[in-house]
Amino acid sequence: MDPRTSAQDVMRCDLCETAVVQMHCDTCLVNLCNACVGQHVISDESKKHEIVKFQSRKSTPLYPRCTTHNKQQCTMYCNQCDIPVCTKCIASGQHLSHRISEVLQVVEEKKNKIIKELTELNETIYPTYQDIASDVQNTMSQLEKEYGDLSTAITKHGEDWHREIDKLVKKLKAEVDEMKNTQLQTLHKHLDEINKTMSDIKDEIDSVEMAIDTNDLSKLFSVTSNVHIYTNLPQKLAPSPLKFISEKIHGEKLSKLFGALSFSSLTSDKHGYSMKTTQKSPEAGSSPPVKQLLDEPETVATIDTGYGELYNVACLSDEEIWTSGNGSTMKLYSINQGSLLKSITTKSGNMPSDIAVTESGDLVYTDYYDRTVNTVKNEKIEEVIRLQDWIPRNVCSTSSGDLLVIMDSDDYKPTKVVCYSGSTEKQTIQFDDKGKSLYSSGSYSRYITENRNLDICVSDWGAEAVVVVNQAGKLRFRYTGHTPAPKNKPFNPLGITTDSQSHILTSDYYNHCVHIIDQDGQFLRYIDCGLSEPYGLCTDTNDNLFVAQRENRKVKKIKYMC
Template sequence: MALSESQIPPDAQHYLVCGTEDCEKSCQFYCNNCHQQMCEQCRNDHQKNKKTKNHEVVPYKQRKRQLPVEKCRIHSTKDIDLLCEECQIPLCYKCATTKEHRGHAFTDLEKVFDKKVSQCQEEIAKIRNHLEPTSQDLKKEIAGDVTEIKKIMEGLRRSMKAEAESLKNLVDTVTSDNIEQVNKIEQSILETLNGKSLEIEAYMNYLNDLIKTFYGYLSPSNIEQLTFALKSKNVIIRPIPETSKPVTPVFTAGQYSKEDVAMLLGRIQVPNTKPEHRKIKTIETASIPLKHTVKQRESDVKPTLSMSSSVTKVREYKVPGVDEVCHVSVGKSGRLWASGVDGKLVQTDLHGNQLQKIQTSSRSEGCYHTVTQDGDLIYTDKDNKFINKITPDNTITKFIKTGDWTPLSIHSSHINGDILVGMRIALKGKVTRYNKTGKEIQNIDRDNKGQKLYSYPHYITENINGDICTSDSLKDAVVVVNKSGKHRFSYTGQASVFYPRGMCTDRLRHILVCDTYSHTVHLLDKDGQFLSLLLTQQQVVKNPYSVCVDDENNLIVGQRYTNTVTVYKYLQ
């Protein structure tokens, strides 16, 4: 069965026959007036006919599409064939004479339809010739990546098993050495005990001989001999030889944890680099075939961050204009903002040179601050219950009024620019999220069991996975919720006493929190598992109170009771 013209795709390879009755020749031309397809001979006859010689006959591909027949809803016997340009509605010629359309301009709907059909054909051609094949190429590329990823992951699993087997062999070797040492100690102790046993046995033989001698003295026939023996000397019996219990060895079990073993075996880390977007050819280059595999050049791949084997001091300097460094935040170009208990905000360069100094009205532990994506500095005014903004031209404006709640900590999201504020009223605490314009969009105060999450959210930050991390100085805990406000975990330190204060996160999703009790910084993974204490006694940091990570992945630590800032390298 032959397809009608409307059923044939515009780019399909098909055979059209002439529409003239009883003519079965191939169609090459089209009459836009009659909307009839015709062969070359019929075209010639059509143009010679007096009635049709002025018709517009064009090559078939340049034809105008015939307007579908649709009756007017108002005038049911009339066809819709006009478009009111002012009202942009199709209508029949009779509607065009009504007062609703008086004075309006009209366009032949067939021309509009033909234009729209041409646009549709262009879009169809774009889809068929470019978008579909490009998508197929990308699908093949993704399939190739799937295969490659499976090979890579299998290689990782083999490497892990090989490393574990190597560790098992080392464990077997150490255990064998320990057992051999136990065998030697056992042999030595047994030799000593056997020697003592022989010595006691000899002594017992001596006693038996002595008993026989005394029995001999008791014989009636030897009374003279007994008398003589008693007169000649006193009887002296040798004492029992001294012996001692052996000292046995003690086995001291190794002190290790799952994390220690994990450190020995290494860990899997996903590089903290943005995935490279697949290359999609543009329509202009559609004729150029896509490569089926898109790979980064080795020179374009950024190095993967990992923990250094040791923490090293990069530099140390004093922040002029403040007595204590209660809070630090990094601005653009690595410049540091620091504040103390007297309400002073000081900006320094990388070497401690003062660039700006601003006096705020905050007094109680100073003002806590953060730098936004736009480069503005915003800080909390606890006394007046405001959040203020300082623009790059040093204009200070009251940005957010927190009502009855006292704003404590503040952080500007690096993900979406939202502002996270830790607040308290009486003994209750909460975290409020504002958007860039200062509109309140979220409040977090209780877990899924209805229990109070916060008492004094002293410091706050956001991890790159969206988790909201706070250090609560009344609960003595780090409290972490996800971006929806659902409680994930709380961390209470490694000892019986834990005083968490300043905190931040890094590009590896680590959580770093100052502990003023142990004078160090705790390093946690994103799930709250303790990894290490970053600063040891060799670093000699007294009362680390504030912390942040700069653009070069350096750890910046500010100290309470002094205006010293120390910079450490802990990632490589």
């Protein structure tokens, strides 16, 4: 066969490779000429060879073999067992009262479904992914440009600094030379005066010695002593040289002076892309529907947890909540039935400082004495973070799957918020733009949550304030309570949570209520509902509020929006 023309050649028999194809074995998927059909059939007599014309190839259905009755073809299908069956299976009574269909009918339905899905893959899904890939490529190109511009700006800023430093060094050295010359001139003049006096003293000595050696008495009487003049010694000039008082250069201070990079991250938005379609569909808004606060919030459920003291509550779903108190056990409760579903004991046996639930539904808890942050997956505890010189306090899970951990130093002086991706530290939030600590010092309780607008909200008991920073860690506002307070007590916030409207809710322990403020720190209202010493808070997807009450050990579910 000429390779130059083989692409245009007719198809040849798979056996003899010379004759033109005329037939096809649908069983073996082999192309045959008329002469080779018999040879192919007898080559493997264990099979039932379905020989058809080449134009009708793949038209013979190849039924699956029965796994129970060997060599039997499964021409029927049991819809209840969801498996192909043969006639012997049906006759055996194994599928009695089950709905039985013909395999070809089920295959046809399956084929239609597959064709429909294939059409969707070809016409909708694959083009959508092409657009997404193009968008990611464009984003990468833009990112390359932006980071290139950023590097150029940093280099230029460094060159500006070098120029200014060179000018400053030149100016300081000129001042040093000028002061040196001035003081040297003064000392030279002073030295000349001393040398002149020394010359006068030498002349005086010579004159006196000559008078003593002569026998001329008149010369001796003419000698006048000037010793008293020379005993008045000249002043001592002790120049005080200039000193260069240098500022010690260390990384943190230099970084603040030179400039620092703001926090950056790759955020994940599962609603960021929409499926490509040629059909009109209603617009999908990313903003939640607007809800209004109820005039009178109402308690819709109460769950008794049985702890000696109850501290924390976290929503697993709209039907289930995790709780923790003064023991080492974390309990999962059914909200509607109030029944205990599951208990998990901390790995160390210590009381958990705080609990949270991740986007994937895993439980997270902090262990104060063990200095660890742990996750519970399928009832197995896994240590995620272990700290040194710092003590983990409270924790929350962000919309991107990261963990925000509040921690105190060993001496309880600095307090900071650290963002972790897994066990990797991504960001530290500790100071405002004036270098002052954002959070109070001391072993106070501080709860943390992320708002819908990605603000990071901390209830700071020691500061009697709710401290809110943006995603980059820059202070947005401090909320210090509202007057008059229900019990006229100081504002001591504990638990904190947010809802679909970006409201911030925080428990006020001594005033036995919950404050609702908007995302900019404006007070909206109190929630009372007979609360007693409210501690931890959480909200579910329907904006119901759950309040852990410390002394009475009960969680209240409160409806406050409609």
